[in-house]
Amino acid sequence: MNEPDRIEEALKKLQPGAMPPHLMARLTVARVQVASRKVEARWRGALLRWFLPIAASACVAIGTFFWLERNRESSGQVVSDGAVEHRPVPVESEDFLVTARPVGILVAPNQRPYRIMEVEWLEHETVRTDAGGPALHTATTRRDVIPVALELY
Amino acid sequence: MQNELSPDAWRDWLRQNGARFLLYSRHQTRTESDAEDIVQEAIVESWQRAGGIPSDALVFSTIRRRAIDLARSGDRRVARERAEGEPEQEWFAPDIEDRETQRILADAVKSLQPNYREVVTLKGWGGLTFQKIAEITGVPLNTAASRYRYALEELRQNLKGVAL
Numbered sequence: 001m002n003e004p005d006r007i008e009e010a011l012k013k014l015q016p017g018a019m020p021p022h023l024m025a026r027l028t029v030a031r032v033q034v035a036s037r038k039v040e041a042r043w044r045g046a047l048l049r050w051f052l053p054i055a056a057s058a059c060v061a062i063g064t065f066f067w068l069e070r071n072r073e074s075s076g077q078v079v080s081d082g083a084v085e086h087r088p089v090p091v092e093s094e095d096f097l098v099t100a101r102p103v104g105i106l107v108a109p110n111q112r113p114y115r116i117m118e119v120e121w122l123e124h125e126t127v128r129t130d131a132g133g134p135a136l137h138t139a140t141t142r143r144d145v146i147p148v149a150l151e152l153y
Numbered sequence: 154m155q156n157e158l159s160p161d162a163w164r165d166w167l168r169q170n171g172a173r174f175l176l177y178s179r180h181q182t183r184t185e186s187d188a189e190d191i192v193q194e195a196i197v198e199s200w201q202r203a204g205g206i207p208s209d210a211l212v213f214s215t216i217r218r219r220a221i222d223l224a225r226s227g228d229r230r231v232a233r234e235r236a237e238g239e240p241e242q243e244w245f246a247p248d249i250e251d252r253e254t255q256r257i258l259a260d261a262v263k264s265l266q267p268n269y270r271e272v273v274t275l276k277g278w279g280g281l282t283f284q285k286i287a288e289i290t291g292v293p294l295n296t297a298a299s300r301y302r303y304a305l306e307e308l309r310q311n312l313k314g315v316a317l
Contacts, residue, residue, distance in 0.1 A: 014262070014277075028163070
């Protein structure tokens with residue numbers, strides 16, 4: 001037997017020292033740690049296999065829904081923008097004084113007298129779309145209360 | 154059945170393999186308490202990673218990685234101080250028939266330079282192939298084999314005149 005083989009044979013006879021009892025006790029307790037982690041790992045596996053894909057799909061679905069909703073609103077906006085483009089614009093406007101009724105007289109802090117008048121206007125307006133088309137006549141009344149300065153001679 | 158984690162299976166596996174892992178952990182660390190901590194952490198981690206009984210190579214490589222992490226992060230001065238306060242542990246089981254020769258041989262193994270000692274440990278008591286040893290230690294296959302050969306040569310030189 002040559003020298004290295006003799007050494008190898010001798011090494012084989014050398015056995016590692018046994019684990020000290022306190023380390024064996026620690027490792028025996030550590031089994032629970034391994035077992036609990038295995039349960040955790042099983043949950044993690046289920047989480048990765050089922051919950052996360054479902055959650056991801058749900059997120060995608062919700063995202064898609066909102067994206068579609070926003071696009072629909074945007075396209076609605078385009079239609080209304082189109083409507084704005086063709087919105088009737090006033091082409092003729094005329095106001096008529098219908099009534100003017102004195103309400104009273106008051107003296108302002110600057111000692112100048114003012115007559116308070118209630119006036120009613122009739123507003124005539126002609127509108128037409130800029131793309132042409134028929135004219136539309138509208139008539140609305142408007143009431144104002146206005147101060148009219150009195151001139152004293 | 155192999156991967157079941159019953160208390161008996163766990164204890165049997167520890168009895169069968171724990172000493173080899175502790176020996177390697179002792180080679181990789183400076184103190185007995187570090188070796189025990191590392192071996193416990195590595196065994197738990199290996200079981201968790203393997204999802205059952207881990208391969209020897211996985212446990213050895215985990216011990217190695219954790220020992221390196223400890224050496225990098227730990228305060229070496231503190232480790233030395235702890236080592237001074239700890240009783241010296243026998244790395245190898247005493248042989249009743251030839252206690253003195255065994256002690257000389259054990260001392261010779263302990264005095265090998267760390268690279269050689271690591272390969273001898275993984276080969277002799279870890280039962281790993283040079284291929285696995287090369288993977289664990291991160292060296293080429295030929296280097297692992299050479300280190301083993303040099304280690305035996307160094308032992309032969311140091312044990313000249315000792316009747317083995």
